[in-house]
Amino acid sequence: MVYKNSRLDSTRAQSSQPNQEQEYQKMVNKLKPNPPYLRNALAAFSVGGFICALAQASINLFLQLGLTTHDAGTATVVLMILMGALLTGLGIYDDLGKFAGAGSIIPITGFANVIVASALEWKREGYIFGVAAKMFTIAGPVLVYGIITSALIAIIILFWG
Amino acid sequence: MRFKRIGKQSILFNHPPKIISTASVVGPKEGEGPLKETFDLIIKDNLFGEKSWEKAESKILQEAVRIALEKVKLNREEIDLFLAGDLLNQTISANFAARQLGIPFFGLYGACATLVEGLILGSVLIDGAYAENIIAAVSSHHDTAERQFRFPREMGHQRPVTAQWTVTGAGAIILAKGEKGPRITGATVGKVVDFGIKDQNDMGSAMAPAAADTIIRNFRDTNTGPDDFDLIVTGDLALIGKTLAQQLIEREGYILGDKFTDCGLLIYDPVQDTHAGGSGCGCSAVVTCGYLLDSMKSGKYKKIMLVGTGALLSPLSILQGESIPGIAHAVVIENFI
Structure with missing residues (x-):
């Protein structure tokens, strides 16, 4: 058959040998500006640190109110998620994320942000196939791999713990 | 008649079609930019009185067509063809605008090259005497593009330095025979x-x-x-x-x-x-x-x-x-x- 022999690359019939691509990639890399690493790192550290300090303060408060260490941690997680969700709804968390980057994505408030942001975004498509179906499109991988990891750890502890 | 094709990929028109009218409608951010004086309409918010960003984008496109027609006092009935496209899946902004306008319609997709694609096709049809008046129009909307191609609007993240900002706006151009x-x-x-x-x-x-x-x-x-x-x-x-x-x-x-x-x-x-x-x-x-x-x-x-x-x-x-x-x-x- 003719088609088998002629290398009909459907995706890039038009292009360009690999070395042309490499050469072009070099041109691009030369022009691409670097992100402001130091500024980003400082912003991420300070905002991320502030969120963690806030959580620690909440743990201390719950402990003083007489909760056990375990319960104080759980209550704090609930509180932080509430805060992340609330700030997303008020339209503040996206500005915070723009400033702090990973500093506000990594803490659990960031997890709340991506779920609530997705839910808000898809409200106009209805509560079933919009909000409910789409709210985990970004947070989904965190849940899936988080649950798998916890199950694996449980198995390890069960047999070797 | 002179053969209109030249070289491998180019065209020279015998009777170059004239751009008889144009209109531009933009969102608030573009309306604060350096070209703010040149736009026909600057909308105050990205929803433009609609229930969703997609509906707003389609309305922006219709508004651009309406203004372009108004400038030369043409009716929709006098337009032979509406060539339009946008960035959304199934080019819904253009399709729904065409539903409201009731002009014979070809939907186009060439990503952000769609306006020029429409201008070339429109010019060919006018130079070939297949149509008298043609509208070429396109739209894009920052929020509809973000949600289709990237992340939800309220998600907190940093945009890379190389990222570009999708323009909220629509442009419409009316082509017809003309001299000056x-x-x-x-x-x-x-x-x-x-x-x-x-x-x-x-x-x-x-x-x-x-x-x-x-x-x-x-x-x-x-x-x-x-x-x-x-x-x-x-x-x-x-x-x-x-x-x-x-x-x-x-x-x-x-x-x-x-x-x-x-x-x-x-x-x-x-x-x-x-x-x-x-x-x-x-x-x-x-x-x-x-x-x-x-x-x-x-x-x-x-x-x-x-x-x-x-x-x-x-x-x-x-x-x-x-x-x-x-x-x-x-x-x-x-x-x-």
Whole structure:
């Protein structure tokens, strides 16, 4: 058959040998500006640190109110998620994320942000196939791999713990 | 009759169609930019009184068509064909605008090169006497594009330095027979060019080879060069893409110098925090319908090459590891006095 022999690359019939691509990639890399690493790192550290300090303060408060260490941690997680969700709804968390980057994505408030942001975004498509179906499109991988990891750890502890 | 085709990919029109009317509608952010005086309508918020961003985008497109018609006192019934497109899946903004307008319609998709695609097809049909009046129009919307191609609006994340900002806006151009004024004298239909760029936050780099290819093709086909133009303007290559395209073109011996610019760089002020510049179908459309054609009418430019540039990606193709193919189409617009 003719088609088998002629290398009909459907995706890039038009292009360009690999070395042309490499050469072009070099041109691009030369022009691409670097992100402001130091500024980003400082912003991420300070905002991320502030969120963690806030959580620690909440743990201390719950402990003083007489909760056990375990319960104080759980209550704090609930509180932080509430805060992340609330700030997303008020339209503040996206500005915070723009400033702090990973500093506000990594803490659990960031997890709340991506779920609530997705839910808000898809409200106009209805509560079933919009909000409910789409709210985990970004947070989904965190849940899936988080649950798998916890199950694996449980198995390890069960047999070797 | 003279054969209208020239070279490998270009066309010279026997009776160059005239741009008899244009209209541009933009969102609030574009309305704060350096070209704010040149737009016909600046909407106050991105929803434009509608229930969703998608509905708003379609309404913006209809509004641009309405204003363009009003300027030359034409009725919708007098328009033979509506050539329109946008960035959304199944080009819903254009389709739903066409539903409201009731004009015979071809939906187009060429990503951000769609306006020029429409201008070329419209010019061919008018020069060939298949139609008298044609509207070419496109739209894009920052929020509809973000949710289709990237992340939810309220998600907190940092945009990379190479990212571009999708323009909220629509432009409409009415083509017809005519003598004096800006007329489309030629065109070059581009090929899809792909140099293997995979970073969807750097679409300027993905499109630059296509833009360079089409511009060089036009020079070769029509036996012209940068000296024959007052301005060569690309759609939305933005900061990095524009520099790359210029390097690729100058490597072939065509020195563009400061005759080369990009709508994505013209539309925003660097202080507007849009990173590399503007993008989207609306970007080249509102700059062309406003600033560029105004400058031609005032005599600042006599002959320009407008190059629509499109990144032909989809969120799916990116996930499947595909690189981003680019396309660029060019029209030559000359002012007849």
